[in-house]
């Protein structure tokens with residue numbers, strides 16, 4: 001089980017995050033970024049945070065520690081923003097916390113260099129977990145003590161929003177052309193990362209990771225026989241995908257073909273051409 005702490009103070013909302021995470025303090029004197037169950041992204045975003053974050057950690061990628069946060073909305077009654085109040089009131093009980101990295105800065109691909117091998121490992125991991133939320137527009141990585149830390153996996157594992165089609169998603173390709181690390185990676189680095197990491201993504205390791213998801217977030221999933229059955233489905237999809245996903249990672253955009261002119265332009269151009277030809281014919285005819 002992930003360590004469990006009790007929130008003692010709601011410090012402030014982090015408005016740069018779409019789900020409006022909160023900065024909180026807890027009874028272990030730690031400071032955490034809280035991801036709330038009442039957010040529009042729902043519980044599945046928190047499941048993805050645990051499954052991806054804890055899997056990444058076991059593959060030696062840097063992810064801040066995760067904890068279970070017990071939250072009583074009474075603590076935040078002083079928060080003046082009505083929208084944030086609604087979010088907090090809808091989030092009583094168990095939520096997810098990520099250790100806050102003080103003094104960290106958001107990763108900027110133009111200001112911070114990354115070795116190809118590390119870029120390869122992160123891109124391979126994002127391909128494995130279908131993470132489309134690490135683009136240069138929104139890198140979701142922090143630089144802390146000159147090292148790269150991965151955050152925000154809430155949008156990954158997209159297939160868990162449609163379980164009947166999930167198993168079929170294993171062969172889907174991964175487009176990394178917009179990835180925040182695409183300028184640092186080489187095709188060889190992704191293949192090397194797969195050779196190093198894929199054998200470590202065993203069913204045993206995946207089972208250990210999904211066991212960390214609280215039962216109460218896995219209840220009432222249609223088509224499943226309880227939380228352990230859902231956990232098994234996560235293991236199946238990730239194990240299938242780990243084997244060959246590196247063969248389907250696109251790293252650079254294919255060369256763009258010259259776009260065909262739109263229909264209206266074709267009509268206009270051919271009309272003009274016909275007109276010109278007619279005029280030419282008239283001139284010719286006159287000359288004859």
Ligand SMILES: Nc1ncnc2c1ncn2[C@@H]1O[C@H](COP(=O)(O)OP(=O)(O)OP(=O)(O)O)[C@@H](O)[C@H]1O
Pocket residue numbers: 014016017018019020021033064098099100101102104106138140142151152154
């Ligand atoms: N562990 C952390 N330590 C320090 N700052 C953090 C941490 N986690 C998140 N932040 C800050 O809070 C912001 C929002 O966090 P995060 O990206 O996880 O939220 P989100 O709501 O999922 O965002 P998004 O809009 O990308 O979906 C981050 O961009 C970062 O600035």
Ligand SMILES: [Mg+2]
Pocket residue numbers: 017018138140152
């Ligand atoms: Mg984010």
